Amino acid sequence: MQDFINIGKRIPKMDAEEKVTGKAVYIPDLKVPGMLYGKILYSPHAHARILRIDTSEAERLPGVRAVLTGYNTPPIKFGFYKDNPPLKANKVRSFRDEVAALAAIDPDIAEEAINLIRVEYEILPAIFDPEEAMKEGAPLIHEEHLGGKEKKPTNVLNLPWRLIAGDVDEARKNSAYVAEDRFKVTWVAHCCLGTSGCVAQFDMKSNLTMYSNTQIPSLAQKDYLDALSAMGLQGKKVRVIKAMIGGGFGSKLDTYAYEYIAILLAHKTRKPVKIIFTREEEFFATSPRQPAIIDIAQGCTKDGKMTFRDIRMTLDNGAYTSWGATTPSVMMMPISSLYKVPNVRYVAKCVYTNNTYSQAMRGYGNPQATFAIDSQIDILAEMAGIDPLDFRLRNANTPGEVTPQNFKINTCGLRECIDVVAQRLDWRQNRGRRDGRGFGMASMIHVGGGARVYKSDGCGTIIKIDDFGTVNVITGATDMGQGAETVIAQIVAEEMGVRVEDVVVTHTDTDICPWDVGAHASRTTFVAGNSARGAAKKVKEQLLEVAAKSLGESPENLDIRDRIVFSKNDPEKKSPLGKILRATHYAAGGKMVMAEYFYDPPNENLDKEFKGNLSVTYAYGTHGVEVEVDKETGQVKILKYIAAHDVGRAINPMLLEGQVYGGATMGIGYALTERLILQNGKVMNPNFLDYKMLTAKDVPNIETIEIETDDPSGPFGAKGIGEPGLVPTAPAIANAIYDAVGVRIKELPITPEKVLAALKEKTNLK
């Protein structure tokens, strides 16, 4: 292995000092002179016609500067299906529907005023079950929405997700064993500790500056520009400035109504307008993980070779459409390519209901699909009488494989991951005792080398070097706490021969930073890392060229280490970077040392059949769990947790472990405790007491194992690791529970009630 100076080191995050001292500025901390405070009024009904809105009393309250409704604002529509106006007119379709909004000189007045708005509704029949909503005669959520061949009004979205490879029906006939089950997963919330918010500000020319906590600055910029156009502000500019982000996890991958409302209020009042969500709003008015009803069948031969996988899914789309509706495209990845399955069929339907609508969340559909797939692998293995460990090894993916979705598997450490988990759990000794303690495992695949979900999967980097040798890296990447900034600095430092402390990374301003499609698909280290490395190479070439002149040495013989340019032949010939820079800047006919690089990975968009090599490389991993189940109470305790991941290369093991710990902890919550409880469309637990994310007392010690496959396409061999940590958690736990007490829970979260009910049913059957 190469000797690295900065790569593979446990370097603390660059912004850690700012954060640990409370100096880091998040949106709620931001004050802009003259700023007003915005507040939103939501619907008290799941489905109702708006008969009348009376805002006069609110308008009269001293301190109120503007009151807006869907009736006096331009027709903006946002979201990828463009079915969502920031303020609703005529009809509300869910409890999170924004009916009116206002801006006032302080938050107390804003709150008082919002309570003075009177709205009359006529309640309409509502529907909360996607399977019911598909039926003929179900109440229509969007009457104007037409679908199907006949173009009839329907609640089913025109998103026919469908992946077919091989011949599933034939394969099914030839299978020795077939398992068929229904799994269900529900809404869970991102629970970013910092609530959502923004400050919108117009200048005198009506150009917009948005202080935002978006994960997708460039795409958000486009969304806001579209909104400005709808407001009659064509040709105006939008600048997005990112503050520190108090957690992302996918929640900030789309724009929200509140952002447009802030823009509308700022435009109306000609003053900066800030909107900060309360925790309650964060729970009910941001978009959770996509729920799904999953009908799955898988088969295998007598000796445990998988023959087919057949999945039908119904997705509760909620009342509007955001990225949740596109999670099936990512679900196709594990469905087609987790373990070797020659024949695959997958169809999914998204159906409008009067529930909340969903968004991206760490794993983007993958955890949902993997829960069903890898839980059922254990079921199938048992039918075939094969140890689930052997079953997985027999069907494990291998390097060089082309999967049914045409993924070209490059490096692949799945087998190693499975092996090491089995070894750490002492699998062969321990499994199968059914004595209240149990062992389980599950695996995952995820994109690890970008994901071409848009036409481009690119990211730009600019690097310049100042007079004193400081390397300024200006990147399109977004750091939301995961440490992108630091990893990029490490990559640049390694490539250029400077120290990480010499690198300053700027990633917060669309007026300055180059373009990027955003922090999603675990792509930042890979794509932004490759981009930064490309720029670093170019800038280093330039540097050595100018240094060559002043040192009287040819550039090939020069290198940089610790900010010193030196000759590889003659140790006497050397000069500090800063000195060389100053010499170039001050020389007659001087020159600036600067380079730009755009990296767009050589991956493919999915074609019409949803096939294509989506990512340059794929990340694999396996989690193993030991649980103890209290047979009397149904409570599950995790005794041991092993997380093995093929990470390509760990550029910063400490940050990487942080991603895995955080992901697995979120995954354990997904498996055992977390759910947004919706009753007739209303979120019943919009607070941290009743929404059960794990506390420090609940996390088990997690053992991480990094399998380094040194991917040739990754920056210094690295693959993405942002999401993988939570993908296989739930099935691993479900499998361990089955091993402990012999009950199979197919619905998340696996609450004590469900375990106990299943245990009782099992004894009754006996």
Add this chain to the structure above:
Amino acid sequence: MKKFEYLKPHTLDEALILLDQYGGRARLIAGGTDVIVMIKQKEISPDVLISLQEIPDLDRINYNGSLSMGPMVTHRAIEKSEIIRKNFSALTDAVDVLGSVQIRNVATIGGNISTAAPSADTAAPLLALGARVKLKSMKTERTIPIEQFFTGPGETVLQKDDILTEIIIPKPLPNTGSAYWKHQRRGALDLPILGVAVLLSLDKATVTCSDLLCTASPISTVLHSLEGDEVFCKEVRIALGVAAPTPMRAIDAEKLLRSKKISDELLEEVAETAAKEAQPRDSIRGEAWYRRDMIKVLVKRMAMKSIERVLKPEETVFPVRLW
């Protein structure tokens, strides 16, 4: 948040006068962890808050066999009191898992029972420990058993002008152990699905055991391997939280056990009876059937735990999980 005035009387009398003066427009505030949250959630909207923080001595803990606590004793103070841990363990069990350190540092026992949430963690232990509470107004002062204190969810016998001034726990009989179990979904910051408190007084504190490992084995095994040595229950109180509109005693279950020889089978029956007496309901925090089932499991476990605390007094620390 709604605006209010904030008064800080320096004596109890002053506080009583203020309460009398403002009547229904005022609310007492102790640690404020319920009051402020309720105001923020617009559940109440008092014009005046009367703070008890400046009144001296309301946070005292006095022990002379029986225990007397002022209403302003914080959960954290209880958590740290070795006397309470040793003699009134059920109460320690309750505060150990109440909210978080931050909450326990300010939240008080008086506030906890005065809010009278069906989920109040100290309520069931206080019932099991046989506590009495002293209530004072300008006109009257009365001491009542805690059973009579709770009248409904969020409702107590406290009148608008009453202040709860003392909580008294009588001296336990010899050979008494008590335990509380908060059945919850995570280790902290949680409200109970069900709370179960048991107090048991035995006729003896040492037993001879056929099994050499007696001291190491769980109490259920100990009960099985008693060598002609019979253990009788002299007194018992079983209290349940979130099992009815108010924290409740399982009287029938207690009757079944009182003065009887303790056995595994009997404890099972006692727990079944307690489950029958309860009237749990469905809520987002738990389903009725599950709550009822858990009464069966947890009453027995808490009885075992209480016995264990008599027989093995050195192990007063409560394990995080029971199994």
Add this chain to the structure above:
Amino acid sequence: MKQTINFILNGEPVSVEVEPHLTLLQVLRDKLELTGTKEGCGMGECGACTVLLNGKTVNSCIFPALEADGKSVMTIEGLTDGQGHLHPIQKAFIEYGAIQCGFCTPGMVLSAKALLDENTKPTEEEIRHGIAGNLCRCTGYLQIIEAIKAVSGQ
């Protein structure tokens, strides 16, 4: 009616006029511009707003500002010394990767401080118990626990 409160803030006496309904968090953030103390829920449920009141952790979001009168308050800004040197707990948080988005960090650090002030060698159980009122969504807590162990010399 506004009232004046006097208290020691990060070692310095301060005097502020406040409306009686304000929380300590509002006074710290809005009046004194100490935005290091965060609001994650406003209901006492997450610990992001943790400050030390006479050395003990409280959730400032539900703590009446008037009750700080005559007390000593420490916020995250007070933890670094006058020369800007980080406290050992802060250093350990940095060194052990205990910080991701950082929103929980100020409160978490102060809970760790209160814990260690009281118990210089806490067990892992005691550490978990001590910081259980501080939710963190990013880290899974493990590196935080490691950092606290490290400060206590374990």
